[in-house]
Amino acid sequence: MDIFGLKILICDDSLLVRKKLRDALEIAGFYHVLEAGDGNEAIEKCKNEKPDVVLLDIIMPKKNGLDAIQEIKEINKNTLVIMASSVGTQSNLIQSLKLGASNFIQKPITVEAVINAIQTTLQERGNS
Amino acid sequence: MFSQYFGQYLLNQGLVSGDKLHQAILAQKETHVKLGVLAINQAYMTARQVEEVHQAQMTVDKRFGEIAVELGYITEVQVGELLSSQKNAHLLLGQALIDMDEFTYETFSQSLSSFKEAYSLTDDQFSSITNGNIETLVSSILLQNHLGGKQWLCDYVSLFAKNLVRFIDSNIRLEIGDGQNQSRCEWTFSQDILKDDLSKTVTIAGDENAMLHLASRYAQESIETPDEMMEASVGEFLNLHNGIFLVNLSNQGIELNLKPQVPARNIPSNSFPNTIKLNVIGTDTSFDLIISDLSDLVVHQS
Numbered sequence: 001m002d003i004f005g006l007k008i009l010i011c012d013d014s015l016l017v018r019k020k021l022r023d024a025l026e027i028a029g030f031y032h033v034l035e036a037g038d039g040n041e042a043i044e045k046c047k048n049e050k051p052d053v054v055l056l057d058i059i060m061p062k063k064n065g066l067d068a069i070q071e072i073k074e075i076n077k078n079t080l081v082i083m084a085s086s087v088g089t090q091s092n093l094i095q096s097l098k099l100g101a102s103n104f105i106q107k108p109i110t111v112e113a114v115i116n117a118i119q120t121t122l123q124e125r126g127n128s
Numbered sequence: 129m130f131s132q133y134f135g136q137y138l139l140n141q142g143l144v145s146g147d148k149l150h151q152a153i154l155a156q157k158e159t160h161v162k163l164g165v166l167a168i169n170q171a172y173m174t175a176r177q178v179e180e181v182h183q184a185q186m187t188v189d190k191r192f193g194e195i196a197v198e199l200g201y202i203t204e205v206q207v208g209e210l211l212s213s214q215k216n217a218h219l220l221l222g223q224a225l226i227d228m229d230e231f232t233y234e235t236f237s238q239s240l241s242s243f244k245e246a247y248s249l250t251d252d253q254f255s256s257i258t259n260g261n262i263e264t265l266v267s268s269i270l271l272q273n274h275l276g277g278k279q280w281l282c283d284y285v286s287l288f289a290k291n292l293v294r295f296i297d298s299n300i301r302l303e304i305g306d307g308q309n310q311s312r313c314e315w316t317f318s319q320d321i322l323k324d325d326l327s328k329t330v331t332i333a334g335d336e337n338a339m340l341h342l343a344s345r346y347a348q349e350s351i352e353t354p355d356e357m358m359e360a361s362v363g364e365f366l367n368l369h370n371g372i373f374l375v376n377l378s379n380q381g382i383e384l385n386l387k388p389q390v391p392a393r394n395i396p397s398n399s400f401p402n403t404i405k406l407n408v409i410g411t412d413t414s415f416d417l418i419i420s421d422l423s424d425l426v427v428h429q430s
Contacts, residue, residue, distance in 0.1 A: 013388060014360045014363065014364045014367070015356050015357055015360040016346075016347055016357060016360040016361045016364050017360070017364055019357075020347075059367065059371075059386050059387070059388050060388060061388045085371065086367050086368045086370070086371020086372065086386075087371040087374050087375065087385070087386055088371070088375050088378075089374055089375055089377075089378035089383055089384075089385075090378045090379075090383065091378065091383045091385075106375065107368055107371060108368065
């Protein structure tokens with residue numbers, strides 16, 4: 001599967017993180033990259049844009065990442081939710097996976113980690 | 129990082145002037161650490177013995193190591209060990225000062241000894257520090273400032289120092305106390321660390337110039353105006369650091385959480401009671417890290 005054709009939504013309250021990650025993804029070959037600044041915006045973007053992958057921060061104002069996962073999965077259960085947070089604690093890891101996230105990337109985020117997470121999940125889905 | 133402390137110590141003791149220290153720091157890049165300096169650092173030879181070997185080199189065409197072994201001051205095994213050892217930054221600084229005739233081998237040797245004494249370091253601790261062990265360095269600094277015994281503080285500050293070196297500036301130094309000495313903090317970036325209903329705050333504070341430098345270094349691009357990108361960059365550095373601290377605690381069975389980081393301007397300096405203030409001094413900037421007492425957050429849940 002051509003993963004670079006996937007529509008990716010970056011959800012992080014940090015303008016720096018969104019810019020750096022967008023630039024890195026586009027250089028890597030991803031050509032459909034969207035952004036959201038908090039959980040509420042992410043949910044709206046999921047309703048309107050139907051991203052294939054959501055890279056979701058946890059610590060955000062208005063609605064944090066953990067609170068947004070369930071609604072994102074309700075909009076489209078096949079949306080691949082990958083947590084991308086500095087707070088990769090046991091508690092957040094377990095909770096996010098229970099709520100429907102497929103993977104967890106500890107910040108600082110690299111494009112390689114994102115690609116690995118997408119490929120691993122798609123492979124697991126293909127095998128199940 | 130130790131090199132910054134060593135240089136500052138030499139300056140504070142009046143062993144070198146600011147100008148000469150600056151020249152020596154710049155000269156480090158071209159400096160080659162000689163065997164004599166390495167031998168003194170490892171306490172394999174005294175300064176007097178090194179001088180004696182150097183004098184002998186003027187009359188015979190032999191290498192330093194050969195003469196030192198012949199005179200019985202050092203073994204061949206030790207020579208090999210020194211030649212393959214890491215050339216720590218403080219040795220480059222020491223060699224540069226010797227090459228500039230600002231130091232003799234004796235003053236270099238004495239300054240290493242007096243530094244160890246000033247910071248109450250054993251030889252093992254000193255070796256650990258000069259080989260890059262930040263925890264040992266931070267621990268000795270905290271102890272010197274009557275803040276020893278707080279393991280959470282040592283862990284937090286050590287991690288902050290490592291993250292500064294990793295993401296911001298390898299030439300940093302931390303000093304206990306408020307370096308800004310202003311009645312107001314021009315910029316602050318605060319983040320709350322949470323455990324159930326308990327909340328404690330950590331803050332980065334500094335003037336606009338310092339925040340622009342910090343932001344630019346973390347973002348790895350030039351940020352020249354105090355805009356949303358500057359706020360995002362400094363805020364994200366604090367968030368990343370606090371996040372990693374929480375992950376480390378989680379690995380010890382302590383689960384905490386964070387709130388989003390909050391920037392603010394012109395906050396009175398006395399807005400941070402009951403906190404520990406660290407002044408971070410880097411290559412081209414200085415700012416404060418203001419830490420609340422986290423001890424209630426880091427107790428193990430029974």
